[in-house]
Amino acid sequence: MNEMTKITTTLKDWETDQEVRWCPGCGDYAILKAVQRTMPDLGADPSKTVFVSGIGCSSRFPYYMETYGFHTIHGRAPAVATGVKLANPELDVWIITGDGDALSIGGNHTMHLLRRNLDCQVMLFNNEIYGLTKGQYSPTSRQGTQSPSTPYGSVDRPASPCAFALGAGARFVARGIDIHKGLPDVLKAAHAHKGTSFIEIFQNCIVYNKDVFEEFAAKKTAADTQLHLMNGEPMLFGKGTKGITLNRKTLQLEVVDIVDGDWEAADVIVHDVTNRSVAHMLIEMQFGEFPMALGVLYDDPRPTFESAVVAQNEAAAAGKTPDLQALLSKGQTWTVAEGGPEL
Amino acid sequence: MATALKQEQPNSPNSDGAENVVVRFAGDSGDGMQLTGGQFTLSTALAGSDLATFPDFPAEIRAPQGTLFGVSAFQINFGSRAIETAGDQPDVLIAMNPAALKTNVDALRAGGLIIADAGEFGKRNLDKAKYENNPLEDGSLAKWQLLKLDISALTLEAVKPFGLGNKEALRCKNMWTLGLALWMFERDRQPIVDWLKGKFAKLPDVAEANIAALNAGHAYGETAELSGDGLGSGHLTSRTVGAAPSAPGKYRTVTGAEALSLGLVAGAQLAGLPMFFGGYPITPASAILHHLSRLKEFGVTTFQAEDEIAAIAAAIGASYAGKLGITSSSGPGIALKGEAMGLAIMTELPLVIVNSQRGGPSTGLPTKTEQSDLYQAVYGRNGDAPMPIIAARSPSDAFECAIEAVRIAVQYMTPVMLLTDGYIANAAEPWKIPDVSGLEPFPTTFLETMPEGGLKPYARDEKLARPWIKPGTPGLMHRIGGIEKGIDTGHIDYGAANHQKMTEIRRDKVLGVADSVPDQDVALGKAGGKLAVVGWGSTFGPIHQAVRRAVEAGKDVAHIHIRNIWPMPKNLGDLLKSYERVIVPEMNMGQLKTLLRDQYLVDAKPVNKVSGQPFTIAEIETAIEENLS
Numbered sequence: 028m029n030e031m032t033k034i035t036t037t038l039k040d041w042e043t044d045q046e047v048r049w050c051p052g053c054g055d056y057a058i059l060k061a062v063q064r065t066m067p068d069l070g071a072d073p074s075k076t077v078f079v080s081g082i083g084c085s086s087r088f089p090y091y092m093e094t095y096g097f098h099t100i101h102g103r104a105p106a107v108a109t110g111v112k113l114a115n116p117e118l119d120v121w122i123i124t125g126d127g128d129a130l131s132i133g134g135n136h137t138m139h140l141l142r143r144n145l146d147c148q149v150m151l152f153n154n155e156i157y158g159l160t161k162g163q164y165s166p167t168s169r170q171g172t173q174s175p176s177t178p179y180g181s182v183d184r185p186a187s188p189c190a191f192a193l194g195a196g197a198r199f200v201a202r203g204i205d206i207h208k209g210l211p212d213v214l215k216a217a218h219a220h221k222g223t224s225f226i227e228i229f230q231n232c233i234v235y236n237k238d239v240f241e242e243f244a245a246k247k248t249a250a251d252t253q254l255h256l257m258n259g260e261p262m263l264f265g266k267g268t269k270g271i272t273l274n275r276k277t278l279q280l281e282v283v284d285i286v287d288g289d290w291e292a293a294d295v296i297v298h299d300v301t302n303r304s305v306a307h308m309l310i311e312m313q314f315g316e317f318p319m320a321l322g323v324l325y326d327d328p329r330p331t332f333e334s335a336v337v338a339q340n341e342a343a344a345a346g347k348t349p350d351l352q353a354l355l356s357k358g359q360t361w362t363v364a365e366g367g368p369e370l
Numbered sequence: 371m372a373t374a375l376k377q378e379q380p381n382s383p384n385s386d387g388a389e390n391v392v393v394r395f396a397g398d399s400g401d402g403m404q405l406t407g408g409q410f411t412l413s414t415a416l417a418g419s420d421l422a423t424f425p426d427f428p429a430e431i432r433a434p435q436g437t438l439f440g441v442s443a444f445q446i447n448f449g450s451r452a453i454e455t456a457g458d459q460p461d462v463l464i465a466m467n468p469a470a471l472k473t474n475v476d477a478l479r480a481g482g483l484i485i486a487d488a489g490e491f492g493k494r495n496l497d498k499a500k501y502e503n504n505p506l507e508d509g510s511l512a513k514w515q516l517l518k519l520d521i522s523a524l525t526l527e528a529v530k531p532f533g534l535g536n537k538e539a540l541r542c543k544n545m546w547t548l549g550l551a552l553w554m555f556e557r558d559r560q561p562i563v564d565w566l567k568g569k570f571a572k573l574p575d576v577a578e579a580n581i582a583a584l585n586a587g588h589a590y591g592e593t594a595e596l597s598g599d600g601l602g603s604g605h606l607t608s609r610t611v612g613a614a615p616s617a618p619g620k621y622r623t624v625t626g627a628e629a630l631s632l633g634l635v636a637g638a639q640l641a642g643l644p645m646f647f648g649g650y651p652i653t654p655a656s657a658i659l660h661h662l663s664r665l666k667e668f669g670v671t672t673f674q675a676e677d678e679i680a681a682i683a684a685a686i687g688a689s690y691a692g693k694l695g696i697t698s699s700s701g702p703g704i705a706l707k708g709e710a711m712g713l714a715i716m717t718e719l720p721l722v723i724v725n726s727q728r729g730g731p732s733t734g735l736p737t738k739t740e741q742s743d744l745y746q747a748v749y750g751r752n753g754d755a756p757m758p759i760i761a762a763r764s765p766s767d768a769f770e771c772a773i774e775a776v777r778i779a780v781q782y783m784t785p786v787m788l789l790t791d792g793y794i795a796n797a798a799e800p801w802k803i804p805d806v807s808g809l810e811p812f813p814t815t816f817l818e819t820m821p822e823g824g825l826k827p828y829a830r831d832e833k834l835a836r837p838w839i840k841p842g843t844p845g846l847m848h849r850i851g852g853i854e855k856g857i858d859t860g861h862i863d864y865g866a867a868n869h870q871k872m873t874e875i876r877r878d879k880v881l882g883v884a885d886s887v888p889d890q891d892v893a894l895g896k897a898g899g900k901l902a903v904v905g906w907g908s909t910f911g912p913i914h915q916a917v918r919r920a921v922e923a924g925k926d927v928a929h930i931h932i933r934n935i936w937p938m939p940k941n942l943g944d945l946l947k948s949y950e951r952v953i954v955p956e957m958n959m960g961q962l963k964t965l966l967r968d969q970y971l972v973d974a975k976p977v978n979k980v981s982g983q984p985f986t987i988a989e990i991e992t993a994i995e996e997n998l999s
Contacts (some may be wrong), residue, residue: 044851074841074842074847077691089851090862096851097850099713099852106675106684107683107686107687109680109681110684110691111690113684113687114689135676136676139675260632261559314954339666340666343664348667349667349669354668355632355636359415359623360621360623363619
């Protein structure tokens, strides 16, 4: 996000007059509401906010936000957003994308957006399926996913969005769940981070991949299946009965039981959002053996792409006048006088 | 090619009386032939001669030494009269090795002069060039004059005092050769000396060695003249090629890529917009990215994207945010940008797309010229996706075309494609430096306040252009995208009648560009008659010269050169129908021909060449003869 003057708005100010056209019960509704609720808290200015999206169900998002919005083409939102931000670094740019949009057709652009560290928020709605094209398996679908294009089950291994992001050089990686009440806090942290903030949001496609995240998203069992990360806080779950520790021999994370709330005795790790190695391990934790790590996994800012471009442009232009006539006349010239060439 | 004078006086009296010379430098791709040619061009321009050049090099950066496919050549045609092409046949061929001789000698006119580096004609190099016998010795070059010099040995001798290694010393061969060429045509060495001092400022020994080689080559020429023809079967004399009559003013040499870049900068200034240029490296378009990346003080931001699609997508994003978005590529890259062009058409944002065409399809002939992307430009997108298209005819014309492309893009809120080609991009010609104060500004206006009756992002002005609204403008939030939009509102609208109407509006808007384009003129000859030779792009030079010769011989022929490929000038159909026959020489298999037939039902006949080389004047003359008989 940018240093900007805080504006007072309400949720209503962020809603458009357009009829929302997602399927009834779609997780996208919850995410839309979470964003619209968060914007006033950020003090954001609708006139300076741009939502850029690619193609897919999630990418209809900009039509429902009373901001500037650009619904582009499949996979290319990061590239369009890069042009927007370089053209006007004052704008607060949000990219809305999906698992197919960001990791399949647009994988290359996502990688380069992250490595360049353009200041923007990327919300990747991961539903592990192609919804808008009626249910084909996606690059994040688990092996064996049956779909119209994989009637016998998919055979290829899925991509991990957060591992991809971190591998590509992301300086902010977070995870959230569409209906989770913690989502606005994740959005706020992402907005506060200067640089590309990458947020994977588990989103329930109730038509083509219903409840695919239920095993860790279900509210009933959430205490045991979700690890909510807070910077400076111990990595506890199961209502404080379990924690995450590092086995110093294998250099692997492990789940440990906490006795009498004494997590220090159990050597539970205190979450440090700037620790890139631990972020890798948290992302790679296999669900089942471990809980699902949610919240801000990694947050360690570096200078942004657009600020470097602006600085270089300014330095290169410093002390030079943009004299077009002089530019055209550069190099070796000769003059032809009236009445013939002058040698 | 086209200097200002020639554009003003296309019917100026012929040229046959005045002298011109065509010289081709050919060597290994590591021999520095392009540099040699470039410096010879500079010294020739400084002497006031008109000129045109044709750099012809292999796709490999350093092909294996001495091979036939590794030959790099640079041809220059210069004279004391108007020069429109790089010349049909060289008068002088400088061959730095057997492969260069073999691949180039057949182009040399009978009686022309070969200067060969005999030191390179050993068995190994002869084998690589697939010569069984040494052509310098076996009499096979009898129809030409032959001057064999051991340039390698002469160079080594000249640079001896500087203590360079053998390999480094031999690298000065091209300067020795250039020195000889400068002497032959009485050109001044000083600009080259200055250039060498600048280029090797950090390596003074190398600079001095190169200067010594240059001087030695020059001195050799002087000595050779004095000693008559004791130098083998050929002999050397120096020739004076005077200055060409040109319009008064200040001149420089310019390549197409330079002129086009300068035109884009000028266009952005005339529009009052900062420029955003998104590019991805590709031959022969990269030079534009290189030029613009050094012009930050002109409000230019350049972005080397991760691929061709990102390059155009970022340019579209920048245009959306209120800068002038520009992208550039060659055929294969343009193909990748196709979907994004559709987005710019649908969202009605200004954008300039430059295509420096090369031989295709697929990777095709990366370093060779062709005009085969005309269908791609006019038709190459999904849906009914009309887009204005302009084609430059020469390096200096690229400057004006770039400005025109920017004007159309911002005034009509549309992407515009600007076609050039590998020949124009690389070729150099003298350029009368335009007076900036004479360029007419076309300032851009953004919508910045809420219009009466509310915001309609797709409301239209008299040109059918929609308003340009920058994100960041207070209160004018709206959404755009690639999905069909409702008339005026821009909201998603799949309605049948709406799509019909919006498609018609997009068509009419682009066709309306013809209202701001001058009527099609006749470049040479008169309207109506027996035969029109219709061309576009870089075929201007050979067509113009061929038609000029035919007209002077009393033949009823005219030259029509089309700059506005889409939409075409309004009078073009009637003009074409005023001739009995129409022929269309193109460096493709007949693409403009098809477009003319389609638009006007005229029986346009194709004249095609896709050899990677420009047309020669003689080839066009032959086509004229055939169609007049």
